[in-house]
Amino acid sequence: MSKNLVPGGHRAPEDISVYIDILRCLIPGKHAYYLAAPITTGKRLWDLAAKIRTDLPEFAMKSAPTKYIKEVFKPNLRDAKLSAFRVRQKFGPLVIDPSRFFRSPWSQDDYALFWEVIIRRLVKGVILSPGWEYSKGCIHECMLSLAQHIDLYEFPGTPTSGGRIHFLLKAAQKESKELSLRTPYLDSAVSRLSRRTSRGQRS
Numbered sequence: 001m002s003k004n005l006v007p008g009g010h011r012a013p014e015d016i017s018v019y020i021d022i023l024r025c026l027i028p029g030k031h032a033y034y035l036a037a038p039i040t041t042g043k044r045l046w047d048l049a050a051k052i053r054t055d056l057p058e059f060a061m062k063s064a065p066t067k068y069i070k071e072v073f074k075p076n077l078r079d080a081k082l083s084a085f086r087v088r089q090k091f092g093p094l095v096i097d098p099s100r101f102f103r104s105p106w107s108q109d110d111y112a113l114f115w116e117v118i119i120r121r122l123v124k125g126v127i128l129s130p131g132w133e134y135s136k137g138c139i140h141e142c143m144l145s146l147a148q149h150i151d152l153y154e155f156p157g158t159p160t161s162g163g164r165i166h167f168l169l170k171a172a173q174k175e176s177k178e179l180s181l182r183t184p185y186l187d188s189a190v191s192r193l194s195r196r197t198s199r200g201q202r203s
Contacts, residue, residue, distance in 0.1 A: 034123045037080035038135035044072040090157040125151040133172040166193040
């Protein structure tokens with residue numbers, strides 16, 4: 001696998017292909033489900049950003065690291081673990097929970113790349129955890145799934161649609177503006193879905 005796996009010149013860490021190959025050994029083709037759950041971002045990060053009065057949620061990670069770990073990261077991990085348990089009751093054991101995987105040298109871009117490759121190659125359905133529409137990573141995974149025609153479900157396993165996803169993202173966008181937060185990843189997703197809806201209405 002090439003190190004240059006994504007646009008923009010981002011270079012993957014040396015060991016990323018090893019973990020991809022391990023999962024490919026365990027999962028035969030596109031037979032897995034993937035739990036898109038807030039881990040490092042999400043609504044809790046928005047709340048922390050509002051609390052410390054910054055308009056950039058990602059800034060809250062660096063400027064208030066102790067609060068971030070206590071109020072965002074650890075609760076997100078707890079919720080993801082519980083969500084994975086419930087989803088596996090419906091879909092079986094082949095549900096990938098990304099909150100259980102950590103590589104300390106990896107950046108957020110490395111994780112995003114890794115899970116994007118896994119979703120493209122091994123996943124037949126993505127389950128959107130509660131609060132996914134506030135999470136930068138979950139939004140990316142949702143938009144990727146739409147583009148790849150991968151089945152999407154709302155937690156704990158209700159099939160969902162592009163229209164429903166557009167509605168939830170627009171509601172989250174409205175909330176971000178009310179909190180005076182800058183969320184370009186959310187604005188971009190809403191814009192893309194709006195264009196998609198317009199094309200569908202014209203056809």
